[in-house]
Amino acid sequence: MLSLGSQFLVALGMLIGILIILLASMWLERKALAHFQFRLGPMRTGYHGLLQPIADAMKMVVKEMSVPEGVDVILYKTAPFIVFIPAFMVMAVIPFTATIKAADLNMGIFYVMAVLSISTIGYMMAGWSSHNKYSLLGCMRSIGQFVSYELPMGLSVLAVVMMAGTLNLNSIAQAQSCNWNIFRWYIFKQPLAFIIFFIALNAEICRVPFDLPEAESELVAGFHVEYSGMRFALLLMAEYVGLFTLTSICTTLFLGGWYGPPVLPGLVWFFLKTFSLIFILFWTRATLPRVRADQLMSLGWKVLMPAALINVVITGLLIMLKVY
Amino acid sequence: MQLVIFFVLAAITTVAGIIMVSADNIARSIYSHVLALLGIAGIYLLLYAEFMAGVQVLVYAGGVSIMLLFALMLTKPAKGVIRALDHPRRVPAFITAVVLFGLLSFSIFQAKWPLKVEPSRVMTPEVIGKSMFADYVLPFEIVSVILLVALIGAVVIGVKGREDTDDEE
Amino acid sequence: MIPLTYYLIFSAMLFCIGVYGVLARRNSIMILVSIELMLNAVNINLVAFSAYLRGDDPIGQMFSLFAIAVGAGEIGVGLAIILNLYRLRNTINIDQIDFLKW
Numbered sequence: 001m002l003s004l005g006s007q008f009l010v011a012l013g014m015l016i017g018i019l020i021i022l023l024a025s026m027w028l029e030r031k032a033l034a035h036f037q038f039r040l041g042p043m044r045t046g047y048h049g050l051l052q053p054i055a056d057a058m059k060m061v062v063k064e065m066s067v068p069e070g071v072d073v074i075l076y077k078t079a080p081f082i083v084f085i086p087a088f089m090v091m092a093v094i095p096f097t098a099t100i101k102a103a104d105l106n107m108g109i110f111y112v113m114a115v116l117s118i119s120t121i122g123y124m125m126a127g128w129s130s131h132n133k134y135s136l137l138g139c140m141r142s143i144g145q146f147v148s149y150e151l152p153m154g155l156s157v158l159a160v161v162m163m164a165g166t167l168n169l170n171s172i173a174q175a176q177s178c179n180w181n182i183f184r185w186y187i188f189k190q191p192l193a194f195i196i197f198f199i200a201l202n203a204e205i206c207r208v209p210f211d212l213p214e215a216e217s218e219l220v221a222g223f224h225v226e227y228s229g230m231r232f233a234l235l236l237m238a239e240y241v242g243l244f245t246l247t248s249i250c251t252t253l254f255l256g257g258w259y260g261p262p263v264l265p266g267l268v269w270f271f272l273k274t275f276s277l278i279f280i281l282f283w284t285r286a287t288l289p290r291v292r293a294d295q296l297m298s299l300g301w302k303v304l305m306p307a308a309l310i311n312v313v314i315t316g317l318l319i320m321l322k323v324y
Numbered sequence: 325m326q327l328v329i330f331f332v333l334a335a336i337t338t339v340a341g342i343i344m345v346s347a348d349n350i351a352r353s354i355y356s357h358v359l360a361l362l363g364i365a366g367i368y369l370l371l372y373a374e375f376m377a378g379v380q381v382l383v384y385a386g387g388v389s390i391m392l393l394f395a396l397m398l399t400k401p402a403k404g405v406i407r408a409l410d411h412p413r414r415v416p417a418f419i420t421a422v423v424l425f426g427l428l429s430f431s432i433f434q435a436k437w438p439l440k441v442e443p444s445r446v447m448t449p450e451v452i453g454k455s456m457f458a459d460y461v462l463p464f465e466i467v468s469v470i471l472l473v474a475l476i477g478a479v480v481i482g483v484k485g486r487e488d489t490d491d492e493e
Numbered sequence: 494m495i496p497l498t499y500y501l502i503f504s505a506m507l508f509c510i511g512v513y514g515v516l517a518r519r520n521s522i523m524i525l526v527s528i529e530l531m532l533n534a535v536n537i538n539l540v541a542f543s544a545y546l547r548g549d550d551p552i553g554q555m556f557s558l559f560a561i562a563v564g565a566g567e568i569g570v571g572l573a574i575i576l577n578l579y580r581l582r583n584t585i586n587i588d589q590i591d592f593l594k595w
Contacts, residue, residue, distance in 0.1 A: 075355060106448050107374055114378045117386025121358055124393050128351060140397070143390055150386075167449055330495050334503050341507055341530060345514035350523060357526050360507075364533050367503070370495070371544045376536075376554050379561060388529065388565050395522055395572040399579040417516035421509040428505040437497055438546060447544075447551055452558075455551045463555075467562045474566030478573035 011102055018091060022240050023053040028275075029282050036286035057233065065229035068131065075129035080227065080234040082122030086115045087242040094248045095170045097258045097266040108169035109157055112249055113150070116204065119238070120146045126235070127223035138223040141293050145203055145210060148300035153200035155308035156193040159315045160186055160253050169249075173257030185256040192311045194254045196304050198277075201250060203300070205242040207281055209288040210296060247277040330370055337363030354392050361385045375449045500541035507534035521575045521585040525568055532564045 027042075027050060034041025042049030067073065093108040095101040105111050120143055127139020163186065164172040178184040187194045203210040224235045251257060251273045258266035260273075291299070340360035347353040361384045368377040456464055507530060514527025536557035543553020579585050 072349070072351065075352065105374075107378055110375070110378045110382075110449065114381040114386070117382055118362075120386060120390060121355075124390065125355060128393070128397070136397070140394075143394070147387070147390060326495055330499065334499075337503075338506060338510070341510040344530070345510055345517065345523075345527060350520060353523065354526060357530065360530065361533065364507075364537060367500070367537055368540060371500070371540055373540050373544065373554055376540055376557060379558060380533075383561055383565055384529075384533070388568050391569060391572055392522060392526060395576060398576060399522065399585050414517050417513050420516060421513035424512055425505055425509040428508070429502055432498055432501045432505065447554060452551050452554060456555060456558075460555050463559055467559050470563055471566050474570050478569045481570070481573040481577050484577065 007102075010100070014091060014102060015088075018088070018241060018244065021244055022237060023057070025240055025244060025278060026053040026056065028278070029285075032279065032282040033286050036283070060233035060236075061230060063229040063232075065231055068226050070131040071226065072129040072131070075125050076226075077231075079122050079126035079129060080231045080238075082125060083119050084122075084234045084238040084241075086119040086122075087238045087245060089115045090245040090249065091241075093169055094245065095173055095252060095257060096270055098170070098174075100267065101170065104170055105168070107167045109161065109167050109172070109249070109253070113154055113157070117146075117150060119242075123223055126227070130223065130226040132226055134225055135223045138225070142206065142223060144293075145206075145296055145300070148297055149200040149203035149210075149304070152196050152300065152304035152308045153204065155305065155312055156190075156196040156200070157253065159190055159193045159308075159311050162312070162315050162319060163189065169252050169257075173252050173259065176256040177259050178256060180261050182256075182261075185254065185259075187254040190254070190311070190315065192307060193315075194250075196308050196311070197250060197254065199304060200300075201246045202281065202284070203296070205239055205246060207243070207285060209284065209291050211290060243278060243281065244274070247274050247281070250277055326370060330367070333363050333366040333370070337367070350396060351393075354389065354396060357392075358385050358389045361389070372445050373447055375447065375452050497541060497545045500537060500545075504534040504537040504541070507531075507537070519586050519588055521578075521587055521590075522572070524587065525571050525575070529564065529568060532560060536560055 030052065031041045031049065042052040045051040045055050067076065090112050092102040093105050093111055095104075123142050123146070124139055127135045127142070130136075160172065161167055164175040166172065166175075176185050182188075224232060227235060248270075251270060255273045255277075258270040260266070260269035264272070337360050340356040340363060343356040344353045344360060347356065361380060365377040365380040365385070368374075368380060511527045511529075511531035511534060514530065515524050518524050518527060539553040539557045539560070541553075543550065543556075547553070575585055578590065582590065584590070
């Protein structure tokens with residue numbers, strides 16, 4: 001166990017690292033979307049727009065944090081924090097390599113699911129206290145979406161946990177340890193669970209095609225329409241940080257964490273896998289249209305949940321027959 | 325150190341509970357109920373019951389609270405902020421609660437508890453899982469049937485009311 | 494090391510706050526919320542007893558897990574009933590829901 005001082009340094013390093021990754025993924029998203037749409041994206045701020053996220057951050061910091069009339073002030077001011085903090089809390093259990101991690105919880109993945117469900121309260125608080133019809137509609141839809149997709153996410157994680165035999169994220173990654181034998185990764189043993197988890201991940205962080213809660217063209221930006229300045233920056237950061245942390249969890253569960261052919265160090269493999277998942281998410285954003293609210297709910301309840309349940313049953317059967 | 329954390333968590337939970345039962349604005353009281361549930365999850369962590377803490381956050385703070393907030397949204401009065409004025413019964417209720425607390429704490433301090441030394445640290449989810457599927461399978465199955473019945477029943481009750489209102493209009 | 498009586502007093506306090514909420518509130522949803530707080534207080538009691546009196550036996554946590562599950566189901570059905578009542582009578586104030594009185 002590291003001493004308290006070095007633990008503090010690891011945590012500080014993680015926080016600074018996540019901020020840098022946040023800025024990097026904001027830039028990457030705009031460039032990727034632009035190139036998918038045959039345009040160039042930000043080119044003027046810095047070399048090829050590298051300073052664009054910093055310009056965005058500065059803009060949001062200097063904007064006025066106006067509080068509209070008629071809102072419930074305590075709830076309005078607290079809501080962005082409740083949205084933002086769970087996305088960071090998930091980072092505490094992600095194993096970047098065998099030694100670089102903040103906390104080695106025996107119930108790692110259970111902690112992740114529990115913490116993600118706190119952020120739904122934050123979205124509800126934000127939408128409710130904004131005293132605005134569009135916010136209320138946006139938050140009702142977003143809560144329905146989050147709750148509906150938590151279940152397939154949990155069930156697909158259950159299949160992985162059944163195979164690894166533990167809830168500890170470190171041990172799940174080590175159960176997929178490989179040198180050149182990539183086929184030990186769980187994505188090849190549980191393809192259905194990976195697809196379900198990926199779609200549910202998409203819905204949990206409100207990315208297209210599931211970004212109805214913050215639909216810019218439909219709901220006038222949904223539940224964060226009344227937020228401006230630093231509070232809006234918190235909500236936006238929550239989305240990008242959630243993007244990174246949930247894809248890291250997906251990497252740890254399905255893609256073998258930090259394991260890979262020994263041509264690169266483990267940390268580089270981890271970030272390579274995570275960023276390729278993030279790139280696939282940007283790719284789907286550029287390609288797919290937004291789904292309707294009822295299509296979204298029916299996909300979650302009628303397609304993904306039965307599929308996840310059948311996956312759990314089949315996995316149990318195969319484990320019992322000693323195939324896995 | 326643990327004592328300090330216990331008192332902080334107990335204070336947060338108690339204050340949240342008091343806000344919950346006495347706030348005029350119902351939305352605020354439900355959110356302080358969420359805070360009380362999170363405080364109770366912290367107390368479970370102090371007792372080394374980590375699985376219970378996770379279940380508490382997942383089920384109560386993340387599920388039941390959302391249900392309550394939805395029900396609040398669907399039953400608001402026609403105008404204004406939702407207020408809960410309950411003056412006539414406050415004083416007898418307060419006296420009842422205080423007397424009950426007095427009786428309970430008197431009996432707690434009178435009893436002689438056969439104590440072990442410390443809360444055991446072995447309650448991992450693995451132990452709970454093994455025990456649940458080895459010793460307590462029957463309650464597990466019965467609870468799953470209860471939840472199924474509650475789910476179907478809630479849907480049936482909810483749908484029935486909507487059809488009645490649609491018929492009236 | 495925290496004495497067992499501290500946990501018991503804490504859960505008794507939460508229980509009595511819940512009792513006050515049930516008796517004093519007029520909104521049916523708030524009564525359900527206070528009942529939930531009482532359930533949580535009892536769960537703390539069970540887990541504390543299991544931790545302090547029976548070290549290796551998870552029976553207290555089992556009991557409270559099942560209590561949480563059943564309590565969540567009960568709140569779901571209760572809310573469905575309240576919603577139905579609201580659709581019929583447009584009120585959830587329990588002082589005005591006295592149709593079965595003689």
